[in-house]
Amino acid sequence: MDDNTMLDNEGSPDVREQALIEPVSIDDLEAVDLNAITADVRRLDRHVLVDLFRSELMTTLENADPVRERVLRLTANLVGLHLRVEAEGDPFGVQWQSATRRTALPHDFSGDQSEVLATYAPRILHPTLRARFADIAYETGVRRAGRTAIEAYCEIVHRLADGTAEHQFPDIGTRAMDCVKPLERCFMINSRIAKRFTYVEPMEETLRLAFRYAIEERAFFPLAQIGRRVLHTKVIPADEVAGAVADLAGNALPEDYQLAVKECWTLAAEAFSQAGDVDGSRDASINAIEQTLAMADTVSQSSAKAHWVKEALREFRGLGDAKDRVTKLRRRLRELQDQAMDEVHGIEMPLDGIAEVRDRTYEQFNALGLSDALRDIAGFSAPDDVGALKSAVLQQARDFPLSNLFASSYADSEGREIARGPSLDFADEPTEAWYKEHGIRHLEIVRRFRVHGNIEPARRSVVERFSINEQHMLPIVQLSGLIPAGHHHIFSIGFARLWQGDYVTAGHLLFPQVENSLRHLLKLHGHDSSKIEEDGIEGDRSLSVLLTTFRRQLEAILGEKLVWEMDSLLNFRPGPALRNELAHGKMHWNRFFSDEAIMACWLIYLLVILPIRPHWETHVAPALRSMSSSSQI
Known part of the structure; x- marks a missing residue:
């Protein structure tokens, strides 16, 4: 309750x-x-x-x-x-x-x-109860109650600072953090009932008291919040604030949390800047960045150390005029990222039941003729229902909430962080990016089953009996409306290599064709996907733009499931982003034989097959029959 x-x-x-x-x-x-x-x-x-x-x-x-x-x-x-x-x-x-x-x-x-x-x-008499009565009256339109609420909130801060209030949690040594919320509420109310740069009594005195209390208690985080209010209201001179905060941060103990100390150094930098001390502000900023760098010594894994070094590197670049530090940090970052790769180990997960699925699929396709096999294998790459997938990953997140409290990080083969996935706030609806990231992770085992339990056994069963080449693919690609003129032979060779198990060649031929085929499909349905630059030069939109700007039109043509699957395999990051990885030459040999790359190839095959499946027996099967003996069809 x-x-x-x-x-x-x-x-x-x-x-x-x-x-x-x-x-x-x-x-x-x-x-x-x-x-x-x-x-x-x-x-x-x-x-x-x-x-x-x-x-x-x-x-x-x-x-x-x-x-x-x-x-x-x-x-x-x-x-x-x-x-x-x-x-x-x-x-x-x-x-x-x-x-x-x-x-x-x-x-x-x-x-x-x-x-x-x-x-x-x-x-x-009780200040918290008085503040609540007055604050709710103020929130519901009784303006005069705002002053009563401010006075009550200020009394709360005074009682916390002078020790006359009991601790809610006695084991916690300082209550400076408890001063922040009543002070912030005072400023929220004051902004509506007082003139600009004037403050209801006793706000200024209370703010000074809270600042001194946070200094005495060495409460770094609340000091940073209270200190910014002090600088804004100017109730204490900026140089005095800078000196007090810098002195506290400079005398931090080894056990003090580095990011808390960093907040104080950042506040000191702001105070020095407001006081006109440029050198003091820069020195404080450097000390703040040093606290970020010190976080690397608090973690054991090289990948975690690399994260903090990269954060410090980014902050030094933002500060400017720190070329030597940037060079050293870049060198250290690369060393840590290389070490991180030695700490990554695979985890074996036996897939129960996959052997039975593999044998059953092999026998099923062993009984099919060539025409039926070429058509039916496309069913294994049919994507899952998007709504059901979202429900599954959301339920999984609710069942295991701790794994979703923090953003996830993705590294490439060199240990460099290349993408981040969002965390989940259970109070709000997850973002589409969160659904995609977790949907891709959820589908890893599903795709493993489909590739090694369905697609590969079916393909091997067929190629053991038929010698498939590009001529067998031409009747399929020539009838498909997905393929523009002049591209049929590219698809036919790509699909032939796909059937032959040459996923390296198939991927190189098929992945780049998706973008142009989608433009062709949009054009056939009356949608112009081209663009005109400011100088009048015309061009085409990239795959990522097509899957965002023209997503609604593509879903109307292909369906939500196919568009989502294309996006998750070929474009979205964090995700395989196979089309982009291939375009930049970053896919190594083994990557073409991954479950995602194989599924992406067969998804393209499905896209080509779908429009002609209703006409297969009347148009495709006769053409295939003319190439082979009747016993092989």
């Missing part, structure tokens, strides 16, 4: 728009002494208030006190709201919602109720 009490809303078409809280009056609030309930609460986090008021509400329900019940239910819902300072336009958004139930929202308390909250808020 969420921190908010979940609210019923049976039969409403729009859960967000229905008022769900029973109104509470000033008289009701005065009848229930909230200060007495919170008198012994020294913690300032909202969670302790949620537990407290829920417990009080349960007791009240047993005693049948309707006034007290209304007040406690209102208060429990108010403190249950989760403040999100990173979402300025919707700081108290809904946390959970179904078709008929959801958690509370600020507008549930709008109208007369918000006036009651604004009026009663100054009487509340």
